Amino acid sequence: MSQLKTIRSLKKRTNILVLVFMFLFVQNAFSAGPSGKDGFDAGQMILHHIYDSHEWHVFDWKGKSYSIPLPIIIFHEEKGLDIFMSTKFNHGKSVYNNYKLDHGKIVFIGDGGQVDNIQTSMIWDFSITKNVFSLLFSILILLSIFITISRRYKNKKNQPPKGIQSLLEPIIIFVRDDIAKSAIGEKHHEKYLSFLLTVFFFIFLNNLLGLVPFFPGGANLTGNIAVPMVLASLVFIITTLSGTKYYWKHIFAMPGVPKPVLLILTPIEIIGVLLKPLVLMIRLFANITAGHIIILSFFSMIFIFGEMHPAAGYGVSVFSGLFVLFMMTLELLVAFLQAYVFTLLAAMYFGAALEEH
Numbered sequence: 001m002s003q004l005k006t007i008r009s010l011k012k013r014t015n016i017l018v019l020v021f022m023f024l025f026v027q028n029a030f031s032a033g034p035s036g037k038d039g040f041d042a043g044q045m046i047l048h049h050i051y052d053s054h055e056w057h058v059f060d061w062k063g064k065s066y067s068i069p070l071p072i073i074i075f076h077e078e079k080g081l082d083i084f085m086s087t088k089f090n091h092g093k094s095v096y097n098n099y100k101l102d103h104g105k106i107v108f109i110g111d112g113g114q115v116d117n118i119q120t121s122m123i124w125d126f127s128i129t130k131n132v133f134s135l136l137f138s139i140l141i142l143l144s145i146f147i148t149i150s151r152r153y154k155n156k157k158n159q160p161p162k163g164i165q166s167l168l169e170p171i172i173i174f175v176r177d178d179i180a181k182s183a184i185g186e187k188h189h190e191k192y193l194s195f196l197l198t199v200f201f202f203i204f205l206n207n208l209l210g211l212v213p214f215f216p217g218g219a220n221l222t223g224n225i226a227v228p229m230v231l232a233s234l235v236f237i238i239t240t241l242s243g244t245k246y247y248w249k250h251i252f253a254m255p256g257v258p259k260p261v262l263l264i265l266t267p268i269e270i271i272g273v274l275l276k277p278l279v280l281m282i283r284l285f286a287n288i289t290a291g292h293i294i295i296l297s298f299f300s301m302i303f304i305f306g307e308m309h310p311a312a313g314y315g316v317s318v319f320s321g322l323f324v325l326f327m328m329t330l331e332l333l334v335a336f337l338q339a340y341v342f343t344l345l346a347a348m349y350f351g352a353a354l355e356e357h
Contacts, residue, residue: 046296050220050289051104052131055086058215065091068215070128074099074106077122086127099123134219135227138206142198175200175343183347188354192347195238199231200343207288207335211328222338223289225281232277232284235346239276243353276349280342287338291331298323 056068069085076082079098088096095109098119106127108119128136149165161169180189180196206227209217221227249255251269253262298320305316 045300046293049218049296050223050292052129052220052224053104054089054101054106054127054129055091056130056133056215056218067091070130070133072099072106073126073128075124075126076108076119077124078119130219131221131224131227134206134209134216134221137216138202138209138221142201142205146201172197179340179344179347183344184351184354188350192238192350195234196343196347199234199346200339203231203284203342204336204339207338208332210288210292211331211335220289220292222284223292225285228281228284231342232281235280235349236274236277239349239353240273242350244356247353247355276345280345284338284342287334291327291334295324295327295331298327 054072055070058066058068067086069087072082072084072086072088074082082097082099084096086101088094089099089101092101092103094100098109099106100109100115101107102115106123106125108116108123110116110119145164145168149168152161152165160166175197176189176193179200180193184192203222206221210220210222212218251273252266254265254269257265301320302317306314
């Protein structure tokens, strides 16, 4: 009975949390929702929240935008290094030291007030954007959590886990036993366990942070193609370096296959080696980005129908709100699922590379 009460209490808290997140997401999404000449521009609003940014938008009030500024770090091949805060750009309306923010990109403004493409090509942008800040923030969280847990294990051996340690220990054991051991094997799994745990918790944490509609959440880090590309590249490098002679023999000269057939199979196997990390990258990028787009699209329906007729907007808002509530609950599952799938496939690639004769 006590366990049943605990489960019911947890469900109620989860539902309340999702409702609060949805309310804050609505406020954050449409306080900055751009309007075109003919009214609400859904496409611009969606892209605005999916793309990276040099400032962290909070809300609009009486036509004025309020944002958390981020550092702008620019190296120009002729002018040198320049460091300042994004407030100098005034949300893209002002020019500072010949630099201007144009649709999320820093450009060089010449003496005539026009964009100088030649000078713009000399700009190296090392700014701390939303995604960079989210990356550093998630790394800091992971380090602080796991260093603390590691110290507890060392200082309090043979004692039951407490707090966040008790929450994460089953997940760590799950990754070790059900992913690393099952896919790589008992003999070699420990060699790759630290990488697999890092990838799993990094993706899972950033997927969750992407669902939080206020600072320091809301950045679409795992939906930025560069991040899945780097993670997939690391998997490819580790798999390539770990490959045994039997693995490479299977790739270039599959045993027991007639040589004429190898002319067909060998190029296919080589392409497969390159496609595996590509599939990893696209799967993570597409699933996370698609979730954001679907949620924002159904929010947009409220304003699109509302411009046609206020009654239509109110009517659609009921349907859109319920569907968005369902999608945000589903995205919590997707956040875990995508971390699990990426880690599992990476472990399977490692296991295939280490397979013995």
